[in-house]
Amino acid sequence: MTADPECLFCRIAAGEIPATLVHEDEQVLAFRDIAPRAPTHILLIPRDHIRSAAELTDAHAPLVGHLFAVAAQVARDQGVAEAGYRLVTNIGSGGGQTVDHLHVHLLGGRPMTWPPG
Numbered sequence: 001m002t003a004d005p006e007c008l009f010c011r012i013a014a015g016e017i018p019a020t021l022v023h024e025d026e027q028v029l030a031f032r033d034i035a036p037r038a039p040t041h042i043l044l045i046p047r048d049h050i051r052s053a054a055e056l057t058d059a060h061a062p063l064v065g066h067l068f069a070v071a072a073q074v075a076r077d078q079g080v081a082e083a084g085y086r087l088v089t090n091i092g093s094g095g096g097q098t099v100d101h102l103h104v105h106l107l108g109g110r111p112m113t114w115p116p117g
């Protein structure tokens, strides 16, 4: 398990910075986004410091599968699964990524437009 002491999400995973957790296990954390863009806005992160989805390899397949399974469970728990929701991960500054630790946004509770801005 790698961690970057300068990384905001590593520090949340370590419990050094508070967050409103909705799920926690050995591999994955889910917590409420501090600046929600939808009535339900949750971030799912691996505990491991992976900078973005662009760094993923075949070796990460179990982790990524687990992260998406957790996302589906969190969506059910939060009551947005039936209406539908969006999972999105931004990559690099051009992709809108502002925190360099892999995270999947779970957005729900309102209709989503397409394409995203």
Ligand code: AMP
Pocket (backbone or CB within 6 Å): 008, 017, 019, 032, 033, 034, 035, 036, 043, 089, 090, 096, 097, 098, 099, 100
């Ligand atoms: P992105 O722009 O895709 O890298 O997403 C980063 C997200 O992290 C943004 O939606 C921010 O609102 C969110 N964020 C930043 N700091 C915190 C924090 N301390 N706790 C929870 N969410 C945060």
